[in-house]
């Protein structure tokens with residue numbers, strides 16, 4: 001029995017929008033500040049991030065701190081998510097979630113250098129962090145499936161909707177530091193997993209990104225395509241965002257081959 005079109009559209013739409021706002025707003029803007037935007041656009045994208053990530057939304061402050069720790073301690077004991085340290089993706093993401101909760105509740109000791117420069121909207125993030133909000137999103141996904149599903153096994157996709165953010169996190173952080181090729185001889189285990197990363201909007205160019213942490217284009221070689229960067233260039237041309245460095249709209253020269 002084929003999967004009904006509304007379920008395919010909902011699944012693909014939720015996947016794409018959730019990972020897009022993760023890479024565009026939480027990662028490249030919130031954690032790295034690769035570009036600037038007006039306070040109104042910032043609120044708009046903050047709201048979009050909350051609505052599209054729904055039950056698994058991470059607030060920009062918590063995300064930025066986690067992510068800055070990842071860059072500073074990549075693939076060491078202090079990395080919040082590393083396949084080199086964790087024995088499987090589930091253990092890795094459980095540890096990441098525990099640190100995130102600690103940051104959110106103030107029980108995790110954050111190094112001062114990881115603080116500041118991220119979008120803050122305390123009222124929205126308070127609402128987003130409530131258990132009732134998480135349950136409401138979960139119920140909405142379930143109702144959609146109960147209405148449109150034509151076979152019970154289609155409901156097996158529901159847990160992915162409930163945990164959309166951690167699903168992307170597990171893919172990017174596990175595969176991106178385990179499987180693929182390297183352009184740069186970084187100290188960590190970062191890899192470029194796909195040549196055309198349409199699965200995670202460019203996030204799977206981890207090796208390129210760890211070498212050039214503030215460069216908005218995660219692709220580095222002529223054959224690599226970073227869809228997240230394509231959208232960023234369109235937003236910049238429309239005046240929605242402003243690149244911090246005009247040169248960042250140009251492609252970097254070919255990197256030297258990794259000396260491995």
Ligand SMILES: [Zn+2]
Nearest residue numbers: 070176190206
């Ligand atoms: Zn990484």
Ligand SMILES: [Zn+2]
Nearest residue numbers: 027032067209
């Ligand atoms: Zn990063």
